[in-house]
Amino acid sequence: MVDPDLPTKSLSIKGLRAGYGSLDILNGVDLDVPQGQFVALMGPNGAGKSTLLKSLYGMTTIKGGSIEWQEKNIAGYKPRAILAEGIAFVPQGRCNFPVMTIDENLQMAAYTLRDDRVKSDRDYVYDLFPILKARRNTLAGNMSGGEQQLLEVAMAVLQRPKILLVDEPSVGLSPAAIAIVFNELLRINAGGQTILLVEQNTKKAMEVAHRAVILRLGKVIWDGKPADITHDELSELFLTGRMRGEAKAEH
Numbered sequence: 001m002v003d004p005d006l007p008t009k010s011l012s013i014k015g016l017r018a019g020y021g022s023l024d025i026l027n028g029v030d031l032d033v034p035q036g037q038f039v040a041l042m043g044p045n046g047a048g049k050s051t052l053l054k055s056l057y058g059m060t061t062i063k064g065g066s067i068e069w070q071e072k073n074i075a076g077y078k079p080r081a082i083l084a085e086g087i088a089f090v091p092q093g094r095c096n097f098p099v100m101t102i103d104e105n106l107q108m109a110a111y112t113l114r115d116d117r118v119k120s121d122r123d124y125v126y127d128l129f130p131i132l133k134a135r136r137n138t139l140a141g142n143m144s145g146g147e148q149q150l151l152e153v154a155m156a157v158l159q160r161p162k163i164l165l166v167d168e169p170s171v172g173l174s175p176a177a178i179a180i181v182f183n184e185l186l187r188i189n190a191g192g193q194t195i196l197l198v199e200q201n202t203k204k205a206m207e208v209a210h211r212a213v214i215l216r217l218g219k220v221i222w223d224g225k226p227a228d229i230t231h232d233e234l235s236e237l238f239l240t241g242r243m244r245g246e247a248k249a250e251h
């Protein structure tokens with residue numbers, strides 16, 4: 001039997017053009033993300049990775065194309081409406097309320113939910129992130145970078161999204177902290193959570209993701225399994241937009 005809570009259709013982005021005011025950044029992005037997949041979105045600085053996540057979350061100017069999500073075109077929806085459709089976004093940077101405890105931060109995030117759900121939702125997040133539970137009375141600002149990043153992810157997960165958009169969670173973190181964040185992302189993905197992760201740490205991203213999507217100059221230039229591309233080929237793609245030996249792409 002088909003689970004009625006599961007979307008009959010996943011995320012399907014077609015010919016998406018978007019930017020900021022009159023500035024065009026995405027020049028026709030096509031991307032389908034099936035339910036439960038862990039996708040790493042990579043590419044050189046300025047490729048439009050953050051702009052793509054922001055576009056999915058209603059924070060850019062949409063110029064054309066469509067963002068189909070569960071059989072609706074949500075292009076042009078406002079962030080609040082997008083969250084209500086089951087899409088949550090963890091932007092770059094961390095820790096909104098450093099002088100509040102982890103528990104208080106989660107309570108703040110839960111205020112957008114119905115009051116009677118706050119306690120059970122916090123328990124749900126603590127079950128998912130035991131590290132946060134152990135430190136629930138610690139001021140967020142006194143936690144390590146990795147723990148603060150986890151708190152940001154947890155605050156998004158509290159909304160029980162169907163897809164989680166995460167922008168560069170590893171920036172500025174120590175290798176140990178990066179390992180913690182990625183392990184937790186892997187763990188929530190193993191529970192069925194769809195993840196679209198922007199990541200500049202390509203080595204780490206290729207280790208965890210089911211699929212790698214490479215964006216350059218506002219377009220998807222490569223899309224496949226991490227096992228199908230070497231680190232050198234990836235660097236070449238970032239630099240030139242094509243693989244070694246491949247004819248120069250027409251622009």
Ligand SMILES: Nc1ncnc2c1ncn2[C@@H]1O[C@H](COP(=O)(O)OP(=O)(O)O)[C@@H](O)[C@H]1O
Pocket residue numbers: 020023025043044045046047048049050051052
């Ligand atoms: N708020 C903004 N207003 C205008 N231009 C922006 C804004 N944010 C990003 N850009 C521009 O959009 C381009 C793509 O940026 P971004 O999506 O952040 O790239 P990436 O995340 O791949 O490094 C860059 O040229 C950047 O300067």
Ligand SMILES: [Mg+2]
Pocket residue numbers: 049050051168
């Ligand atoms: Mg970015």
